[in-house]
Amino acid sequence: MFDFILGNTVFTKTIMTCCFIGILSWSVLTISYRSMIRATSRIGQTKKKWLVSLKKKYEDYHEMDIKVNNVETFVDKYFRKKRVCGFPCAFWRTLYRLAIAACAITGAAGALAVSQGGGELTSVIIIYLTGVIAVFSLIFLDILLRADAKEHRIIMNINDYLQNVLENSIAGQEVDLENGTTREQRRRLLRYARENTKKKAKDEPVSLEEKKVLEDVLQEFFA
Incomplete structure (x- = not known):
């Protein structure tokens, strides 16, 4: 039967070609989704360029004080632009x-054409069955692929990282920077107050007890 399929009409060869294209697309998607799920589950450690670029873009928005109101939409748009072998996932x-x-169309059209052309019933059945088998095989692979579920998982992994990990990391850096600036300002004020006290001591001498009280107050207020 297989020899008959290979040697019989342009329809069966077309079905085989379409089936090969379908399997190729399925393979590309399967490998890509597996790689993206693995990478997005540990974004902080990955070196994938598209994820590193995504993190950098999100951090740049924060540095420019641009609030990302809807992180899910931001991630979804970025994911749709992700290319696999030069084409987006939607293309595959x-x-x-x-x-x-x-x-499906080629199988039905081929069987009808052979039947109308006076071909043998066996040829008609084989062409039709070849199309049916190819269609159901590809549908079965599509069910195994679960493309929608995998894309949703990838997007949720990215959302979780941006909203819970990266957001907290950026907030922590901002707090540390703010605290560091505040401490530096306090040290400068304290140094300035002490220098001012020394200058006053030359013009208007004060007792050691008063000086000690003043330093304690300054230390408590500015430290």
Whole structure:
């Protein structure tokens, strides 16, 4: 039967070609989704360029005081632009579905054409069954792929990192910077107050007890 399929009409060869294209698309998506899920589950450690670029872009928005109101939309738009072998994932998914449709149409059209051309019933059945088998095989692979669920998981992994990990990290850096600036300002004020006290001591001498009280107050207020 297999030899007959390979040697019989342009329709069976077209079905085989469409089936090959579908399997190729499925393989590209399967490998890509697996890689993206693994990378997004540990974004902080990954060196994937598209994720590093995403983190940098998000941090740049914070540095420019631009609030990302809807992180999910931000991630979804960025993910849709992710390219696999030069094309976005949507292209490969569309190509896969077109391959399924092409197998179904070619199988039915081939069987009808052979039947109308006076071909043997065996040829008609084999062409039709070849199309049916190709279609159901690709549909089965599509069910195994679970593209929607995997894309959702990838997006949720990125959302979780940006909202819970990176956001807290940026906030912590801002607090540390603010605290460091405040401590430096207090040290300068304390130094300035002490120098001012020394200058006053030359013009208007004060007792050691008064000087000690003044330093204690300054230390308590500015430290």
